[in-house]
Amino acid sequence: MSTAHRFLGFGFAAADLLLEIHSSGRVNFALGAGEAVLGVSDQALAGKSWTALVHADDHPMVEALFAGLDDGTRAGPVVVGVVTAEGPPTRFASLTAIRLPQNQDAISCSLSRAGNRGAASLQSREDFEARAAELLAGATQDLNLAFVELAGLTKAKASARDPARLQALLAGVLRAQAYRGEAATALGGERYALVRGSDEPVEALVDRITRALQSSGVQGVVAETASVSMSGGGRPKQVAAAIRYALNLVLEDGLSQPLPENLSAAFDQAMQATLSKAGDLGAAIKDRRFQLVFQPVVGLKTGALHHHEVLVRFGDQRSPFPTIRMAEEMELIEALDGAVLEETLAVLKRKPALSLAVNVSGRSLMSEGYVARAIGLIAAAPDVRGRLLFELTESAAVEDLGMADRHIQALRQAGCEVCLDDFGAGAASLAYLQQLTLDILKIDGRYIRDLQHGGREATFVRHLVNMCGELGVRTLAEMVETPEAEEAVRLAGVDFAQGWLYGRATETPVEELAAVSRGPARGDGRLAVRLAADRRKEWG
Numbered sequence: 015m016s017t018a019h020r021f022l023g024f025g026f027a028a029a030d031l032l033l034e035i036h037s038s039g040r041v042n043f044a045l046g047a048g049e050a051v052l053g054v055s056d057q058a059l060a061g062k063s064w065t066a067l068v069h070a071d072d073h074p075m076v077e078a079l080f081a082g083l084d085d086g087t088r089a090g091p092v093v094v095g096v097v098t099a100e101g102p103p104t105r106f107a108s109l110t111a112i113r114l115p116q117n118q119d120a121i122s123c124s125l126s127r128a129g130n131r132g133a134a135s136l137q138s139r140e141d142f143e144a145r146a147a148e149l150l151a152g153a154t155q156d157l158n159l160a161f162v163e164l165a166g167l168t169k170a171k172a173s174a175r176d177p178a179r180l181q182a183l184l185a186g187v188l189r190a191q192a193y194r195g196e197a198a199t200a201l202g203g204e205r206y207a208l209v210r211g212s213d214e215p216v217e218a219l220v221d222r223i224t225r226a227l228q229s230s231g232v233q234g235v236v237a238e239t240a241s242v243s244m245s246g247g248g249r250p251k252q253v254a255a256a257i258r259y260a261l262n263l264v265l266e267d268g269l270s271q272p273l274p275e276n277l278s279a280a281f282d283q284a285m286q287a288t289l290s291k292a293g294d295l296g297a298a299i300k301d302r303r304f305q306l307v308f309q310p311v312v313g314l315k316t317g318a319l320h321h322h323e324v325l326v327r328f329g330d331q332r333s334p335f336p337t338i339r340m341a342e343e344m345e346l347i348e349a350l351d352g353a354v355l356e357e358t359l360a361v362l363k364r365k366p367a368l369s370l371a372v373n374v375s376g377r378s379l380m381s382e383g384y385v386a387r388a389i390g391l392i393a394a395a396p397d398v399r400g401r402l403l404f405e406l407t408e409s410a411a412v413e414d415l416g417m418a419d420r421h422i423q424a425l426r427q428a429g430c431e432v433c434l435d436d437f438g439a440g441a442a443s444l445a446y447l448q449q450l451t452l453d454i455l456k457i458d459g460r461y462i463r464d465l466q467h468g469g470r471e472a473t474f475v476r477h478l479v480n481m482c483g484e485l486g487v488r489t490l491a492e493m494v495e496t497p498e499a500e501e502a503v504r505l506a507g508v509d510f511a512q513g514w515l516y517g518r519a520t521e522t523p524v525e526e527l528a529a530v531s532r533g534p535a536r537g538d539g540r541l542a543v544r545l546a547a548d549r550r551k552e553w554g
Contacts, residue, residue, distance in 0.1 A: 031056065031107075031125040034117070035080070039063050042120060051107050051125050052096055069095030069103040071135075074186025075195055076109070080121055081229040082190060082222030083113040089222070092195025093131035102470060106131055108194075132196035135460065136185045136206075139261065139335065142199035146209050147253050149197055150244050156212040157193060158241040159257060160219060161264045161273075166235040167204045177496070178463060180232065187226045191219055201265045202335075209244070216241050240269045243276040252281045259284035262336040295341060299349050304328050306357055308370070308523035311490065311512045314504045321369035321403060322523045323512065324358050326350075342377060351378040352387055359391055361523070362398045368523055371403035371433060376412040385421045392428045399429030405456070407435045415449040422450055433490065437478075452487050457508070459493030466502040479507040 031046035044059035052059070052067050059067075068076055072094040079089050090110035095103025108128040113121050132145055150157055167184075174180045188198040188208055198208035210219070216239040223237045242260050256277040263273065274280035298304060308322040328337050341347040351374050358372045378384040392398060404425055412418045422432045433454035434446060447455065457475060465472055475491075482489050491503040494513035503511055517524075 030127055033059065033064075033123040033125065035064055035111075035121040035123060037119045039065065046125075051127055053098075053105065067097055069097055071095055071103075072195070074182045075189040076186075077230075078183070078187040078190035078226040079109075079111055081226040082187075083111060083121065084221070084225070085113055085115040087218075088112040089190065090195075091126075092190065092192075093128045094195065095131070131194060136188065137197065137199045138460075139199055139201075142197060142207065143254060143257050143261070145197045146244075146257050147250060149193055149209050150253060151250075153193070157209055157244040158212045158216075159244055159260055159277075160191075160208050160210050160216065160239060160241040161201075161269060162188070162206045162208070162219070162223065163238045163269050164204045164206070164223075164235050165238065170232055170235055178467065181463065183227075183230050183232070187223055190226065191222055201261060205264055205268065207261055207264065210241075212241075212243065238269055240264075240273055242273050242280060245276045245278070253277060255284050256280035258339065262339075265336060295337065295346055296349070298328065299341075299346060299353050302353060302357065304354075305521060306354070306361065307519040307521055309512060309519040310517050310524065311371070311510050312516050314500075314508055314511050319524070320510055321371055321401075323371045323405065323519075324354065324361075324373070325519050326354050326373075338375070342375065347375050348378045348381050348384050351375055352384060355388060355391065359395055359398060359402070362401055363395060365523070366397065369401040369403070370523070371405045373405050373407050373435070375407050376418075379406055379418055379421055380412060380414065382421075385424055389424060389428045392430065402429075403431045403433055403454070405433045405435050412446075415445065419450045422452070426451075426453070436492075447481075447485070447487070454488045454490050454510070455482055456490040456492055456512075459513075462491045462493045462499060462503060462513075465491075465506065466496075466498045472502070472506070475503070475506045475508070483507070 031048055031051040032044070033041055034043040036042045041059045041062050041064065044056040046056055048054050048056035048059055054062075054067070064076065065073055075092060076094060079092060083089055088110065089112075091108040093106050093108050096105040096107055098104050106128045107125045110124045111121050113119070137145060146159065171177060171180060185198070188206055189195045191210055192198045192208040193210050198206065200206055219239050220237045224235070227235055256274075257280075260274060260277075260280045263271070274283055305327045307325045307327055309325060310322050311320050312318065313320045326334050326338075328334060338347070338350070341350045355372050355374075358370050362368060362370055374384070374388075388404075392402065404422075406412075406418075406422075425432055431453035433456055434450065434452050435456050436458045437447070437455050455478075457478065461475055465475055479489050488509040489507075490510040490512060491499075491508045492512045494500050494503060494511040494515050496515060499513070500511060500515055
């Protein structure tokens with residue numbers, strides 16, 4: 015291959031280090047400050063696989079980045095972690111790639127030193143909104159809020175032999191198209207959002223996503239995209255409101271309806287929607303126009319049903335998240351939490367064999383009025399003592415941990431246990447565990463999904479469980495969806511588990527779970543439980 019072709023590929027961006035990656039995945043050619051960028055001299059890079067240079071967390075993204083390249087096309091820059099001796103990456107590099115037809119399928123890459131990157135996975139909605147606003151504030155180019163709908167993905171997931179690998183692949187595909195390789199999130203169903211540069215048409219996004227999925231053997235998925243310019247956002251609070259409105263719009267209506275032209279238009283529409291919906295939401299809460307659904311939580315040592323988490327649904331809405339966020343913004347969340355608590359207590363009175371966990375937002379917990387009302391309701395129904403749990407959600411961060419702990423202790427003294435939801439995500443951190451006296455801690459599902467594969471997630475969960483044991487706090491794993499995940503959390507010492515393996519949220523709680531043969535006998539400690547209704551539906 016001619017040197018001229020190589021340097022034509024390298025000339026598309028200034029860089030500290032230039033690499034040429036052969037179709038085998040190994041470095042053909044290296045030139046530049048290898049020590050400064052990758053910790054290895056450029057002479058020593060020849061023959062090395064790129065996977066030995068880039069941290070494993072970023073392999074799916076780089077694979078998707080390379081797979082999405084057509085002849086003459088460029089992708090990036092994305093920020094990747096550099097392989098270090100052990101543990102999480104401490105060095106990062108900005109990578110840009112181009113595939114030139116003259117270079118016989120080799121990929122030319124330019125790398126520069128970079129600061130820390132964001133999450134090496136799909137982010138939660140809350141984290142995505144915050145990171146999107148941060149990226150916009152510091153961007154050196156125009157950005158778009160892009161949306162992707164992947165029709166057929168649900169079917170592909172159902173037939174996948176390795177769902178965890180497919181999830182990692184999907185995260186990598188979306189990150190590969192995102193600005194800096196971060197700020198991508200799942201909206202629900204088959205819909206996703208990401209922040210990306212505005213210098214490339216959305217049609218190119220469709221092509222790259224489709225190409226990357228197909229090259230990894232995922233067939234039958236059709237991508238559709240749309241975008242909102244992130245210009246004209248105004249003040250930080252206006253930017254946050256506009257981003258949230260656009261996300262909710264796509265979550266509720268998909269890409270069938272026209273989207274706002276930019277964040278300024280999105281903010282104006284958000285304000286109009288808020289004014290029109292405020293009265294409707296207040297009436298829905300007052301008139302109890304919502305449904306309760308119940309998802310089982312099991313004890314991992316016994317396999318027995320421990321309690322159900324109570325979730326709220328509005329109409330035919332799959333996810334209550336947009337309505338709950340709207341209730342917070344309209345100062346209606348305390349009224350909603352109170353109404354759900356009253357309905358939950360009514361269920362407990364009718365079904366004396368049940369134990370239920372009701373969600374309470376951080377804002378409601380900080381309200382003396384809500385706590386006093388809850389204690390009064392519990393005092394009027396003494397038979398629910400010991401059967402009602404409060405699960406503190408992190409949809410709104412608790413700012414005064416001292417006051418929060420005083421309110422938590424008042425609920426515990428009333429005969430209720432308190433669980434902290436989604437530990438490890440959003441605002442929930444070690445400070446909460448340090449300053450709040452809790453009964454149960456729920457570990458965020460992002461750690462549980464990858465726990466069975468070992469690595470950082472396994473180390474985090476294992477040490478967290480040990481620390482909670484010393485503090486007298488029991489642990490609960492959410493998103494346990496496979497027998498392998500169940501085995502991993504059991505071996506990690508987690509006390510309780512929740513997820514589709516045991517049953518989805520249903521309108522009627524069950525009073526016990528049926529045992530199912532699933533591999534070795536129960537004597538080895540493996541759990542094998544699932545709702546009989548789920549099994550009947552699955553088996554036909």
